[in-house]
Amino acid sequence: MAATAFLHPFTRPSADGFLTIMRGEGATVWDAHGRSYVDGMASLWYCNIGHGRGEIADAVATQMRQLAGYHTFERFTNEPTEQLCERLAARAPVAGSRVFLTSSGSEAVETAVKLARFSHHLAGDPARTVVISRRPSYHGVAYAGTTLTGLPLNQAGFGPLLPDVCQVPRGDLEAAAAAFAANPGRVAAVIAEPVIGAGGVYPPEPGELAGLRALCDQHGALLILDEVITGFGRLGHWWGADRYGVTPDLTVFAKAVTSGYQPLGGVLVTPRVLAPFAADPDAVLRTGHTYSGHPAASAAALVNLDVLEDEGLLDRAVHVGRRLADGLSRLIDGERIVEVRGDGAVRAVGLGPGVDAPQVREHMLAAGVIARPIGAGTIAFSPPLVITDAQVDRLVQSLADAVARPAVPVVTR
Incomplete structure (x- = not known):
């Protein structure tokens, strides 16, 4: 059977015989x-x-009949998205967080890295651009996420990747400390999955996430938790941060926020990250996506959260x-x-x-x-x-x- 017109992700382009x-x-x-x-x-x-x-299908259809989509740049918003962000903020690991919405986990990882760097920039510390990640790990397929991902085959052949990324072995806090020491005053953030997912399903070593939090605090960096897989109940808690008792500065989510019924992702942004923005009322957040805060996706997420709870x-x-x-x-x-x-x-x-x-x-x-x-x-x-x-x-x-x-x-x- 010949290959179809659909070029499948993570598949040989010559492959055929797909399961429909x-x-x-x-x-x-x-x-x-x-x-x-x-x-x-x-x-x-x-x-x-x-x-x-069916309840999600009904909610999405109802929303699309009323307002199928409209952008949220500058002065525009919509009711389902505002309601969703209020609920997500109420469930966030850190009180007072705000929510930046994307369409996928890959977009959310990119956003978290940009927010971490930009927050330091606004705070008068523009040299903080280095991001530390672990091997193995998986953080998506855009260029920041590809660079941060600790799976060499996922990086091969794509040319120059994002600069200022340093990878250390999972569970090795000494290696993480050495990465900080090798980049004095330059580390913007550490990114970690609470449980490494596509990298092999590895839970953290005892004290590992707390150790990364401590290193970030010691060196003035931010901790990004990539909860694309672990968020919304997968570990028996709303967040892996809750499961392991660690406090993130930025929390990346996607996947189970809608259980896949609509594409949606985002970043929970804590007051610490937002403080430099508040200190500069003229600062503009020049990042976002056409479908950030899409009303139909938000409608799906609201019902999904109801089901998880009820x-x-x-x-x-x-x-x-x-x-x-x-x-x-x-x-x-x-x-x-x-x-x-x-x-x-x-x-x-x-x-x-x-x-x-x-x-x-x-x-x-x-x-x-x-x-x-x-x-x-x-x-x-x-x-x-x-x-x-x-x-x-x-x-x-x-x-x-x-x-x-x-x-x-x-x-x-």
């Missing part, structure tokens, strides 16, 4: 042949409230995570499955030598289960928080069956 997903309900999706799959990844880490929520899905995440972790841990045999890692309702298994993650994924697809291979040696799970216990158990059993099989069936449309 037609519909979804709860933690189940169906393909064009009517085959059902347990969605063990909530699509791409984001569909926390599950698929097929159905107790943050508590459900804790239960799902424990059941999934317990089941996966029972599969550890030191040969095919060698470790289980993660936190809350985001988990991964480390595969043994010779067990190929993409092949395991194909076996699981053939059995009606969707998981995500990361590199050659990791299978990740991040299911909708509405997943049933029986479906969680099916994820585990499917993995157990898959690692025991040699042949690789390929499920296509």
Whole structure:
């Protein structure tokens, strides 16, 4: 089958044989042949409230009939966006935060870096342009995020990347301290995922996030938490910052703010970051996006937040995570499955030598289960928080069956 006109992301341009997903309900999706799959990844880490929520579709349709879209530059705004930002600010890790909206996590990371640098600039410290990130990590695909991402293959071939970025190994506070020492008075911010997601599903080492916070405080830098995956209940809390008891200066979010029903992201900006703006009433924030504060996206997010709250899905995440972790841990045999890692309702298994993650994924697809291979040696799970216990158990059993099989069936449309 020839490649289609759609040039797929993170895929060989010559690839064909794609799996066409037609519909979804709860933690189940169906393909064009009517085959059902347990969605063990909530699509791409984001569909926390599950698929097929008619109440979100209705809210978006109602909003689009009234006002489909209008920009929010300068003097313009709209009611759903103002309501959403009030609710997000009320849930923010730091009181008094304001909300800058984007259309994606990648845009939000770019914005957080720009805000960190610009805040220092307005404070009379324009030399602070260095941003420290960790390896491995994932921070999106725009140029700042690509540079900050601690996955070399994601950077290869794209030419010169963003200057003044320094990467250190995850969990290595001594290396982070050395990066500060090597750039005295020049570090604008440190960026970190509370749980590293697409880099392999690694929770922080004990004291790691608190240590990064302390280094930022010691050296006058800002702490950016990239909560694109961990925000909105994935770890059993609204934020990874709450889960780990660390205070960020900037919080990046996207994905589960709408559970993927509309594209939306943003940055929670604390009073500390905003203080230099307040001190200069003539300062203009010359950044933003055509769809920042899109009313239909905001309408979707408002209903999504209602569902997370009304159905107790943050508590459900804790239960799902424990059941999934317990089941996966029972599969550890030191040969095919060698470790289980993660936190809350985001988990991964480390595969043994010779067990190929993409092949395991194909076996699981053939059995009606969707998981995500990361590199050659990791299978990740991040299911909708509405997943049933029986479906969680099916994820585990499917993995157990898959690692025991040699042949690789390929499920296509």
